[in-house]
Amino acid sequence: MNFDPIILTIIIVAYLAVIGFLGYLGYKKTKTSSDYLLAGREIHPFIMAISYGATFISTSAIVGFGGIAANMGLSLIWLTVMNIFFGIFIAFAFFGKKVRKMGLNLNAHTFPELLGRRVESRFIQIFAGAVIFIFMPIYTAAVLTGAARILETFLGIDYGICVLVFTILVGGYVIFGGLRGVMYTDALQGTLMFFGMLALLIVTFVKVGGFFNGLESLAGLADQIPEGLKSAGITSWTHAPTWGSPMWFIIFTSLVLGVGIGALSQPQLAVRFMTIKSNKELNKAILIGGIFIIVMTGTSFIVGPLSNVYFAEKYNLISIAYAQGNADSIIPLFINEIMPTWFNYIFLLVIMSAGMSTLSSQFHAIGTAVGRDIFEEGILKGKLKSTTSATLITRVGIVLALIITVIITMNMGVGVIARATAIFFGLMAAAFLAPYVASLYWKRLTRKGSIAGMISGFSTSIFCFLFLHGSEAKVFKIVEFFSDGEKVTLIPGLMSVVDPLVFGLPISIIFTIVVSLLTKVENPAHVKKCFHEM
Amino acid sequence: MFKSLDFSTTLALLLMVSSAILCVVYGAVNWNKGHDPSKEEVQEEVQWDKEEKKIDDELGGTS
Numbered sequence: 039m040n041f042d043p044i045i046l047t048i049i050i051v052a053y054l055a056v057i058g059f060l061g062y063l064g065y066k067k068t069k070t071s072s073d074y075l076l077a078g079r080e081i082h083p084f085i086m087a088i089s090y091g092a093t094f095i096s097t098s099a100i101v102g103f104g105g106i107a108a109n110m111g112l113s114l115i116w117l118t119v120m121n122i123f124f125g126i127f128i129a130f131a132f133f134g135k136k137v138r139k140m141g142l143n144l145n146a147h148t149f150p151e152l153l154g155r156r157v158e159s160r161f162i163q164i165f166a167g168a169v170i171f172i173f174m175p176i177y178t179a180a181v182l183t184g185a186a187r188i189l190e191t192f193l194g195i196d197y198g199i200c201v202l203v204f205t206i207l208v209g210g211y212v213i214f215g216g217l218r219g220v221m222y223t224d225a226l227q228g229t230l231m232f233f234g235m236l237a238l239l240i241v242t243f244v245k246v247g248g249f250f251n252g253l254e255s256l257a258g259l260a261d262q263i264p265e266g267l268k269s270a271g272i273t274s275w276t277h278a279p280t281w282g283s284p285m286w287f288i289i290f291t292s293l294v295l296g297v298g299i300g301a302l303s304q305p306q307l308a309v310r311f312m313t314i315k316s317n318k319e320l321n322k323a324i325l326i327g328g329i330f331i332i333v334m335t336g337t338s339f340i341v342g343p344l345s346n347v348y349f350a351e352k353y354n355l356i357s358i359a360y361a362q363g364n365a366d367s368i369i370p371l372f373i374n375e376i377m378p379t380w381f382n383y384i385f386l387l388v389i390m391s392a393g394m395s396t397l398s399s400q401f402h403a404i405g406t407a408v409g410r411d412i413f414e415e416g417i418l419k420g421k422l423k424s425t426t427s428a429t430l431i432t433r434v435g436i437v438l439a440l441i442i443t444v445i446i447t448m449n450m451g452v453g454v455i456a457r458a459t460a461i462f463f464g465l466m467a468a469a470f471l472a473p474y475v476a477s478l479y480w481k482r483l484t485r486k487g488s489i490a491g492m493i494s495g496f497s498t499s500i501f502c503f504l505f506l507h508g509s510e511a512k513v514f515k516i517v518e519f520f521s522d523g524e525k526v527t528l529i530p531g532l533m534s535v536v537d538p539l540v541f542g543l544p545i546s547i548i549f550t551i552v553v554s555l556l557t558k559v560e561n562p563a564h565v566k567k568c569f570h571e572m
Numbered sequence: 573m574f575k576s577l578d579f580s581t582t583l584a585l586l587l588m589v590s591s592a593i594l595c596v597v598y599g600a601v602n603w604n605k606g607h608d609p610s611k612e613e614v615q616e617e618v619q620w621d622k623e624e625k626k627i628d629d630e631l632g633g634t635s
Contacts, residue, residue: 115581122592123587257577325598329592332592336588
């Protein structure tokens with residue numbers, strides 16, 4: 039990419055100066071644990087909605103899933119439907135209002151703390167904190183990989199250096215600014231992302247001769263779909279994959295269901311509901327969030343497939359061939375091709391923003407899981423008296439998160455961004471969704487029921503990842519080892535492409551309900567307190 | 573209009589737009605609905621803050 043080094047330096051320095059200033063504002067306004075963990079529970083609805091959206095939509099959604107959409111076709115739009123309907127409407131209109139009020143009733147500061155305090159279980163808080171601490175770095179690494187790949191493609195800087203620079207930048211304002219710093223910077227970054235993606239959509243339509251012409255041209259490329267994809271069920275990029283084919287299961291169970299439903303129980307998203315003053319703000323945030331998400335993932339999942347039309351017309355190659363087999367490079371290369379040079383400067387900031395806004399919330403969530411949930415509540419058993427020490431421990435947790443993420447990112451393979459995201463979203467849904475929904479809506483939930491639901495969903499998912507689901511089982515090689523290399527998964531065939539969530543979530547629901555019904559509510563007075571004014 | 577799409581993809585596109593419209597309409601209709609924080613909520617929050625500050629002052633710490 040032909041960037042003028044002077045203009046580029048000025049733009050990036052100006053951008054970072056504004057981000058730094060917003061991080062500093064967050065730092066100045068942070069006085070208590072509540073400020074550091076929940077932005078003082080007084081965030082403006084616009085900031086809350088854009089911050090939620092910008093955290094939700096990362097480079098993983100734009101770069102990773104956009105690249106996947108180029109290979110798998112327009113069926114990925116089902117994920118946008120799920121993102122808007124479940125990720126925004128259901129999450130805000132139903133869950134958000136309950137989380138906000140119950141969080142306040144219980145003075146909960148983190149997602150694990152809410153789940154734990156709902157049934158007066160320190161174990162739940164520590165367990166949930168540990169799951170986040172251990173597994174969120176996989177998702178964080180996916181986002182960081184996406185951001186670093188963009189910088190590598192656009193600027194020609196070494197991938198490893200891109201990873202380090204990004205981590206240090208984001209880490210800086212998360213450590214000092216807390217959730218206020220995170221949300222203020224998110225709002226700016228989200229706004230940039232919104233206009234950048236809108237421009238990408240419009241330019242793409244212009245390049246392929248309009249939306250409907252583009253669709254027709256895309257349908258005409260069916261004969262160029264690689265053999266591997268065809269045999270797996272993709273017969274056209276404008277049609278759903280063949281029902282029951284491996285690709286059908288991958289798209290609809292892993293990507294659409296796993297990521298779509300998984301968004302409901304994302305700790306870094308759920309905690310945002312606790313940052314606002316009243317339900318009025320949530321209603322306003324729904325309007326803003328709905329528009330934001332359709333422009334973000336809608337663009338990504340339409341532009342990805344249409345990139346095939348552009349590359350086929352210009353180079354007689356489909357996108358994945360042009361990207362030399364790396365799906366994660368398709369969107370960066372496409373943007374590089376179609377956008378005017380001046381706009382590439384802006385788009386570079388858009389992609390940096392998408393990465394930074396999600397990373398900052400992930401680092402904050404991992405840090406609070408270590409500091410607040412595991413150390414403060416687990417090791418010190420809630421006996422830490424000073425908020426200064428509490429904030430310090432969380433900051434140390436964030437530094438730990440940064441180090442782990444960098445190590446994973448440096449060792450991450452190519453084309454894995456979307457898969458790593460789907461693993462984390464699916465795992466969170468299997469482990470937490472059932473106890474989380476029951477916590478908010480079901481007074482009959484017991485401590486044992488909540489623990490049973492959480493552990494059964496989590497362990498089923500882990501079992502599936504190790505023994506049943508092909509993409510992970512072939513990495514861990516346990517079945518391969520015990521079958522002398524004959525098998526990769528215990529049950530080969532279609533079962534190896536069904537997402538673990540399909541098994542984990544129903545099992546978690548059953549355990550949560552059955553165990554709760556078989557046991558007594560431990561403390562009815564506490565349940566009353568939880569649901570006070572709800 | 574969507575002749576190059578199959579039923580599933582057409583439905584996805586329509587639902588995507590409908591879901592976004594649902595969010596816009598819901599947000600607009602309920603723009604000013606939903607109660608402001610109750611007195612009790614505000615007091616509760618003020619109390620949490622006071623307690624935190626008091627503990628910090630006693631220990632001589634600041635954040």
